[in-house]
Amino acid sequence: MAIKVGVLGIGFMGKCHFDAHGANKAAKVVAICDTDPVKRSGDWSGIAGNIGGAGKKVDLKGIAVYDDAKKMFADPNVEVVDITLPTYLHAKYAMMALKAGKHVICEKPMARTSAEAQTMIAAAKAAKRHLFVSHCIRFWPAYAKACEIVKSKKYGKVLSANFYRVSTLPTWSWDNWLLDSKRSGDCALDLHIHDADFVCYMFGKPKSVTSHAVGFKKGRFDHILTSYEFPGAGLVTTEGAWEYAPQFPFSMSFKIVMEKASLDCPSDLNLKLFPMKGKPEAVKVPAGDGYTLELKHFLECIAKNKNSDVLTTTDALNSVKLIEAEMKSATTKKPVTVKF
Ligand SMILES: NC(=O)c1ccc[n+]([C@@H]2O[C@H](COP(=O)([O-])OP(=O)(O)OC[C@H]3O[C@@H](n4cnc5c(N)ncnc54)[C@H](O)[C@@H]3O)[C@@H](O)[C@H]2O)c1
Numbered sequence: 001m002a003i004k005v006g007v008l009g010i011g012f013m014g015k016c017h018f019d020a021h022g023a024n025k026a027a028k029v030v031a032i033c034d035t036d037p038v039k040r041s042g043d044w045s046g047i048a049g050n051i052g053g054a055g056k057k058v059d060l061k062g063i064a065v066y067d068d069a070k071k072m073f074a075d076p077n078v079e080v081v082d083i084t085l086p087t088y089l090h091a092k093y094a095m096m097a098l099k100a101g102k103h104v105i106c107e108k109p110m111a112r113t114s115a116e117a118q119t120m121i122a123a124a125k126a127a128k129r130h131l132f133v134s135h136c137i138r139f140w141p142a143y144a145k146a147c148e149i150v151k152s153k154k155y156g157k158v159l160s161a162n163f164y165r166v167s168t169l170p171t172w173s174w175d176n177w178l179l180d181s182k183r184s185g186d187c188a189l190d191l192h193i194h195d196a197d198f199v200c201y202m203f204g205k206p207k208s209v210t211s212h213a214v215g216f217k218k219g220r221f222d223h224i225l226t227s228y229e230f231p232g233a234g235l236v237t238t239e240g241a242w243e244y245a246p247q248f249p250f251s252m253s254f255k256i257v258m259e260k261a262s263l264d265c266p267s268d269l270n271l272k273l274f275p276m277k278g279k280p281e282a283v284k285v286p287a288g289d290g291y292t293l294e295l296k297h298f299l300e301c302i303a304k305n306k307n308s309d310v311l312t313t314t315d316a317l318n319s320v321k322l323i324e325a326e327m328k329s330a331t332t333k334k335p336v337t338v339k340f
Contacts, residue, residue: 003299006031006078006102008069008093009085010039011174012049013107017082017134018058020292027299030077033066036174040065048172050250069093073100080302082295083107086174087190088183091116098127103302105132105295109193110316112185114324117317124313132298132308133316136290137194137252138201139297142271145285146256146263147202155275156259158203160235163195163254167242169222186221188213188330189323192240194252196226196326197319199238201311203230205318208337213330216243226326229335 005027007018014034021027034040039047047055066072073081073096081097083090083106091111094104104124110133111117124131137143150158170178170190177183184190200206206228213221222243228236234257251267261275263283271283294310301308318340329336 002026002028003303004028004030004077004079005082005299006033006064006066006072006075006080007082007084008033008072008097009083009089010034010036010044010047011084011086012047012172014084015044015047015055016049016052016291017084017107017295020295021082023292024296024299026296026303029063031064031066031072031075032060033069033072035067037067040067050167050170069096073097073102078102080105080299086177086183087185088112088177091120094120094131095123098123098129098131101127101129103130105134105298107134108136108197108316109185109189109320109323110313111320112183112189114317114320117313117320121313121317130298130302130305131313132301133311133313134291134294134298135194135197135311135316135319136294137198138290138310139294140269140290141285141288141293142265142269142283143198143254143290145271145283146254146265147198149263149273149283150202150256150258155261158233158236159257159259161199161202161233161237161254161256163199163238165191165195165238165240165252166244166248167191167250168244168246168248169216169242181220185323186215186327187240187242188221188224188327189320191242192224192226192238192326193319193323195238195240195254196322197315199228199230199236200315200319200322203228203233203236205340206230206236206322206338208335209322209326209329210335211326211329212333213327214243221327221330224326224330226329
């Protein structure tokens with residue numbers, strides 16, 4: 001039987017999760033909740049983001065529509081609450097949903113601060129409910145495949161790795177929360193955390209970070225460059241930016257140099273392996289996108305009452321801690337030891 005999901009927050013990610021659950025036979029969206037009456041009417045044409053097309057009108061027949069999260073949490077038909085609210089609301093609503101006895105899937109970053117993320121973990125434990133955080137890059141096929149190749153050590157140790165993610169300035173969010181550092185944590189916590197989390201997935205926990213950042217406004221981080229000190233890995237760097245001009249295409253990519261081969265994943269996500277000896281070859285990766293695959297995985301874990309072997313809540317908490325260390329390094333202009 002399909003797991004019954006309530007999606008909380010129908011913005012860029014809420015629409016994306018709604019569609020992803022719709023593509024999964026093991027999921028059924030039975031409820032949605034948003035404070036915006038236009039979204040509740042099924043008119044999602046105003047939804048925008050840095051990837052995917054514009055929103056459209058959606059038929060919500062058969063789906064319970066709520067204007068207040070508390071009402072959705074009281075709906076016995078909802079088994080899992082999928083939180084796609086602005087970041088600063090994650091902790092508050094995740095804890096309410098857990099207390100109401102729901103399992104929770106929450107968009108990344110886990111919370112606005114690591115202290116808040118810690119309270120979410122405690123709430124899930126107390127409620128004996130599952131809590132998963134949607135770090136989709138761990139599930140994105142080209143990234144997941146590269147991780148498998150690196151961890152197999154088939155091509156030796158990693159000498160260097162660089163991960164790159166850029167977007168235009170996100171001017172499309174509800175109440176412009178993304179451009180408010182206090183609510184979003186800037187490009188560092190919102191966009192760049194994808195790669196910060198992924199390098200931990202691939203290389204473990206970094207000892208220290210050195211970051212540099214710039215922003216349109218003083219004190220705001222719209223572009224961040226980081227190098228990580230990973231025991232056993234070489235030079236690992238990331239670049240995340242969202243200050244590019246309108247119309248500049250979103251792109252994510254990476255390059256990894258191992259002793260016996262190099263991996264290139266350009267923005268079309270066609271992963272290619274360049275061996276030291278022999279011809280370059282396309283690397284076969286499974287079909288699908290990170291959103292659909294992660295949500296399917298989390299619902300499977302809930303159905304089987306097991307933890308995820310890809311991502312724990314501690315991993316998601318650590319990624320928030322890592323970003324806090326990176327922001328501290330960018331502010332103090334000094335390397336920062338990461339306290340996990
Ligand atoms: N995984 C990814 O690739 C990815 C991409 C973009 C955003 N995100 C994350 O997803 C989350 C949501 O971002 P977004 O871009 O979809 O935001 P958004 O601004 O597009 O949408 C937020 C929605 O929440 C609704 N809302 C606000 N307060 C509410 C409340 N109290 N109750 C019910 N609804 C409420 C708003 O009306 C709006 O529809 C953020 O944490 C963001 O970091 C993840």
